[in-house]
Amino acid sequence: MNTLPINWLTEGLIDFEYKKYLLLAYLQAAKEEFGHQRLYPVFSDLIMHYRNLLQVKEHKKLVYESFPQRISRADFEKLELVYEKIVEDDETMQQIEEIVQYAAPLFGEAVESGKELYDFVERHIEISPVGITPIYHDEGYLFLEAFPSKETQVYVYRITVFENTYEKYRGINTRHLQTVRRGLALTHENLKVQLLRERQELPNPATFAVVSKIPVPLENSLLPIAKRSLVKYVANLAA
Known part of the structure; x- marks a missing residue:
């Protein structure tokens, strides 16, 4: 551009x-x-x-x-x-x-x-917790699903707090772990259990699924908006 x-x-x-x-x-x-x-x-x-x-x-x-x-x-x-x-x-x-x-x-x-x-875009995405949500929400897994894709993008996320001259605000970092194909046997809950078995660094992770209801570019729109929406969602949980 x-x-x-x-x-x-x-x-x-x-x-x-x-x-x-x-x-x-x-x-x-x-x-x-x-x-x-x-x-x-x-x-x-x-x-x-x-x-x-x-x-x-x-x-x-x-x-x-x-x-x-x-x-x-x-x-x-x-x-x-x-x-x-x-x-x-x-x-x-x-x-x-x-x-x-x-x-x-x-x-x-x-x-x-x-x-x-x-x-x-924000109005056409849904955020929901996967399984039991622990008290600590600032680190965990993000499951992201574009429309009409049959795949789930799995990320590790971490929320941090920043301050500048004007305000205190929250930022979020994500790291892509894997892409999995959705199916009847692989629900969000089953995917979370699978991650718990395979990865030991997060023994009790907060996990959230963000699902898009409209087709939008993943990297340029869906992921950035999903990240910001998750920050707001988690902030409300902590309020």
């Missing part, structure tokens, strides 16, 4: 028409991804760019937490220094402000489209 650099606003030629060309090409590519129901990674990328634009628009500064993990603190400080020099240049800053004014509502519309797709 046509991507937009993290520092697209200040990188290269700072000209309204040029930046408009880059932006529209990027947003068209994002729209095509959503049209194929491929939500990630473009949705998180859009949110990052939109948040950064709003910070620039409101405060005329960049905020490190608005950027994804792929940018280091050292790289951000270099980018921040470049931006501070631009702010001091009235003519260049006027160009930046015009670009921001033009881009912000377009990013807002694109993010809203992503939210609608996210909500649509």
